[in-house]
Amino acid sequence: MKKQHILIAVAVTAIWGLNFSVIKIGLKSVDPLILAGIRFALCALPAVFFLKRPQVAWRYIIGYGLVFGVGLWGVVNLGIKAGVSSGISSLVLQFSAFLTILLGAVIFREKLSRFQYLGMAVALVGLFSVTFVTDGTVTFAGVALVLFGAAAWSVANVIMKKAKPKDTLSFMVWSSLFSPVPLFLLDLVVNGTKGYAELPHQLGWAAILSLLFQAYPNTVLGYAVWNWLLREYPVSTVAPLSLLVPVFGMAGSMVIFNESLPPLKLVAGALIVTGLVIGLYGKRLAESRSAARIPSSVGR
Numbered sequence: 207m208k209k210q211h212i213l214i215a216v217a218v219t220a221i222w223g224l225n226f227s228v229i230k231i232g233l234k235s236v237d238p239l240i241l242a243g244i245r246f247a248l249c250a251l252p253a254v255f256f257l258k259r260p261q262v263a264w265r266y267i268i269g270y271g272l273v274f275g276v277g278l279w280g281v282v283n284l285g286i287k288a289g290v291s292s293g294i295s296s297l298v299l300q301f302s303a304f305l306t307i308l309l310g311a312v313i314f315r316e317k318l319s320r321f322q323y324l325g326m327a328v329a330l331v332g333l334f335s336v337t338f339v340t341d342g343t344v345t346f347a348g349v350a351l352v353l354f355g356a357a358a359w360s361v362a363n364v365i366m367k368k369a370k371p372k373d374t375l376s377f378m379v380w381s382s383l384f385s386p387v388p389l390f391l392l393d394l395v396v397n398g399t400k401g402y403a404e405l406p407h408q409l410g411w412a413a414i415l416s417l418l419f420q421a422y423p424n425t426v427l428g429y430a431v432w433n434w435l436l437r438e439y440p441v442s443t444v445a446p447l448s449l450l451v452p453v454f455g456m457a458g459s460m461v462i463f464n465e466s467l468p469p470l471k472l473v474a475g476a477l478i479v480t481g482l483v484i485g486l487y488g489k490r491l492a493e494s495r496s497a498a499r500i501p502s503s504v505g506r
Contacts, residue, residue, distance in 0.1 A: 214435075219447060226455045232413050235408040239283065239393035240390065240401050241283055242280040249421050260380055270377070270381040275386070275388075278359045282352055282355040290343065292459040293456035296454070298349055300356070313367075325483070332476070332478040332480075378425065449482040
């Protein structure tokens with residue numbers, strides 16, 4: 207990847223990492239599925255009236271909206287509400303990077319290097335170590351829901367790769383149009399009308415600002431840029447960058463919610479970053495070292 211594109215990707219991961227804490231702020235007053243539904247309604251409206259429909263098949267637009275809006279963020283909201291901290295949620299969700307890489311290898315025949323396998327293995331150790339955290343920031347139900355969201359994100363990445371929209375911003379806006387109604391209906395089925403009856407009293411400034419952040423810098427801008435990167439580069443190159451999200455996510459949770467950061471969490475974060483470096487730059491560094499040896503060998 208070009209250096210400027212790497213910097214852009216890192217900025218997006220910083221926004222995404224902070225977003226987990228922003229979501230938790232919104233969940234203090236609004237039901238998880240309703241919060242996600244309003245988020246995607248804001249993403250789609252009124253922008254859908256000003257942006258042309260992306261020139262891709264409807265199945266990709268609808269499929270992405272359902273998988274991304276409902277399968278990913280609706281379920282992740284439920285996971286955070288079920289007791290997983292925003293920092294841990296951002297960490298567990300990164301299983302999507304590995305699933306996306308593997309799906310890319312199967313569907314798009316993208317060849318994986320030994321460095322990518324090694325990087326995944328190292329980062330997986332970091333991700334699995336989170337299950338030993340006992341400071342009250344982890345629940346089984348919450349982790350299971352976030353893992354489901356990770357699987358949905360990997361599927362959404364593959365849908366995006368197959369759709370190849372020229373205008374990723376338009377694609378994000380139009381696909382978001384198909385997320386709110388299923389989310390609202392699911393909440394109605396699960397919780398009845400209580401959440402809707404109390405919603406006018408729940409939408410204080412904190413919830414409104416949370417929704418605006420989730421909808422615009424995080425979803426519309428962040429995912430439009432990310433999906434553009436997925437279109438321009440192999441999935442196996444872009445996906446590992448998402449492993450930076452938990453670094454920003456845990457930092458944000460620590461600052462905003464005073465989440466504890468014991469040695470185990472630090473070790474998990476360090477392993478994830480190490481895996482990221484190996485997966486992204488291991489092959490390049492090895493080739494550079496090999497090239498450096500050749501002139502010295504010839505000189506002798």
